[in-house]
Amino acid sequence: SQELEQSPQSLIVQEGKNLTINCTSSKTLYGLYWYKQKYGEGLIFLMMLQKGGEEKSHEKITAKLDEKKQQSSLHITASQPSHAGIYLCGADIRISNTGKLIFGQGTTLQVKP
Amino acid sequence: DSGVTQTPKHLITATGQRVTLRCSPRSGDLSVYWYQQSLDQGLQFLIQYYNGEERAKGNILERFSAQQFPDLHSELNLSSLELGDSALYFCASSVEPGAGELFFGEGSRLTVL
Numbered sequence: 001s002q003e004l005e006q007s008p009q010s011l012i013v014q015e016g017k018n019l020t021i022n023c024t025s026s027k028t029l030y031g032l033y034w035y036k037q038k039y040g041e042g043l044i045f046l047m048m049l050q051k052g053g054e055e056k057s058h059e060k061i062t063a064k065l066d067e068k069k070q071q072s073s074l075h076i077t078a079s080q081p082s083h084a085g086i087y088l089c090g091a092d093i094r095i096s097n098t099g100k101l102i103f104g105q106g107t108t109l110q111v112k113p
Numbered sequence: 114d115s116g117v118t119q120t121p122k123h124l125i126t127a128t129g130q131r132v133t134l135r136c137s138p139r140s141g142d143l144s145v146y147w148y149q150q151s152l153d154q155g156l157q158f159l160i161q162y163y164n165g166e167e168r169a170k171g172n173i174l175e176r177f178s179a180q181q182f183p184d185l186h187s188e189l190n191l192s193s194l195e196l197g198d199s200a201l202y203f204c205a206s207s208v209e210p211g212a213g214e215l216f217f218g219e220g221s222r223l224t225v226l
Contacts, residue, residue, distance in 0.1 A: 031213070033214055033215075035217070040201065040220075040222065041219060041220070042115065042203065042217045042218055042219040042220055043203070043205075043217040044115075044217075045115075045214045045215075045216065045217075048213060048214050088156065090215070092211070098161055098168050098169035098210050098211070099144065099161075099207055099209070099210035099211035099212060099215075100146055100158050100161050100169055100171070100210075101146075101158075101215055102158065103148075103155060103156040104155070105155045106155065106156075
């Protein structure tokens with residue numbers, strides 16, 4: 001969706017390196033959701049952010065929400081091959097209060113051992 | 114395991130044919146969402162049902178239809194199939210609209226030859 005832009009589109013990093021993926025919305029965010037997808041498989045929910053300034057962490061993955069910029073970042077510390085996959089941000093932009101999410105195009109992450 | 118079950122996992126059919134994809138939401142979830150994922154379009158919202166009623170419509174073609182049954186499972190019907198309909202079709206569920214994250218099934222991969 002052009003309403004939600006992710007960058008970069010793809011990323012190749014050496015194992016052990018840190019990386020950041022960004023997600024920017026052109027509409028007001030009422031909730032921002034990060035998912036991970038292995039190619040051709042289902043989406044696995046990672047984290048949900050709802051309040052400006054909110055930051056959540058799970059293992060080596062940290063996500064932040066900047067309400068003013070309508071932007072979220074996903075940061076992976078000391079990347080591992082298990083982090084490889086497609087990261088998708090999904091946003092609730094409160095269209096008719098349906099709870100549906102629109103998604104960015106995804107960021108494909110490769111981690112080289 | 115998200116608790117959302119989709120069948121079939123893979124489907125190969127010919128142009129002009131009709132197929133039905135089935136989704137069983139997580140136990141207790143009343144809202145079902147259908148998404149289509151293709152390489153060029155990304156993850157696109159098709160349609161949403163809540164407790165048996167259509168709640169929201171997205172980029173769903175007229176050749177496609179869906180319904181949610183009293184037992185809350187949902188079916189997506191795709192007819193007069195074209196080559197461009199080849200994609201991964203995902204079902205997701207939530208307790209109710211706007212309740213938070215969507216839980217995705219593993220998807221049904223449709224190949225139209």
